Amino acid sequence: MIKVLVIAEHDNDGLAPSTRNVIGAAAALSPAQIDVAVLADNGERVAAAAARIGGVSRVLLVSRELNTPYLAAVWAPQIVELAADYTHLFAPATTFGKDLIPRTAALLGVGALSDITAIDGPHRFKRPIYAGNAIVTIEANPDSTLVATVRPTAFDPPPEQAEAPIEPISIAA
Numbered sequence: 378m379i380k381v382l383v384i385a386e387h388d389n390d391g392l393a394p395s396t397r398n399v400i401g402a403a404a405a406l407s408p409a410q411i412d413v414a415v416l417a418d419n420g421e422r423v424a425a426a427a428a429r430i431g432g433v434s435r436v437l438l439v440s441r442e443l444n445t446p447y448l449a450a451v452w453a454p455q456i457v458e459l460a461a462d463y464t465h466l467f468a469p470a471t472t473f474g475k476d477l478i479p480r481t482a483a484l485l486g487v488g489a490l491s492d493i494t495a496i497d498g499p500h501r502f503k504r505p506i507y508a509g510n511a512i513v514t515i516e517a518n519p520d521s522t523l524v525a526t527v528r529p530t531a532f533d534p535p536p537e538q539a540e541a542p543i544e545p546i547s548i549a550a
Contacts, residue, residue: 395469397534431535470526
């Protein structure tokens with residue numbers, strides 16, 4: 378059963394458009410569940426915006442003063458604690474995601490896949506190499522959590538939906 382956790386990129390006031398596209402990519406996996414993690418200080422507005430994106434099952438709101446401003450060293454241990462029940466962990470292939478995902482993957486003890494541009498199956502992806510002059514197909518290990526960045530321009534954002542539940546989460550990390 379595929380369960381995807383998408384890490385929301387935001388400025389503590391509004392959700393970055395790239396997060397919508399990553400949720401669109403997650404939906405291409407036909408998962409049983411797509412959850413969005415919002416790590417913020419008073420991130421209710423961001424969580425509400427994420428909850429209205431089509432395909433989102435629930436939003437996990439980790440509201441801590443330490444989460445603002447964003448620091449990968451602070452966020453990564455919290456994401457590792459959240460990621461225990463997920464098969465896939467996605468973030469946008471932006472400066473944010475390229476900073477956060479390698480650190481998170483290292484803490485999980487897995488490799489990180491960068492710049493997914495196409496999804497051919499639950500563990501089969503395409504990404505550019507050689508400055509985008511070639512596309513390679515990657516087969517990921519199905520026995521470990523897939524931690525990856527998704528190129529937002531490669532996927533369409535899903536439409537709006539009725540608001541998914543927002544669950545406040547307390548993390549000790």
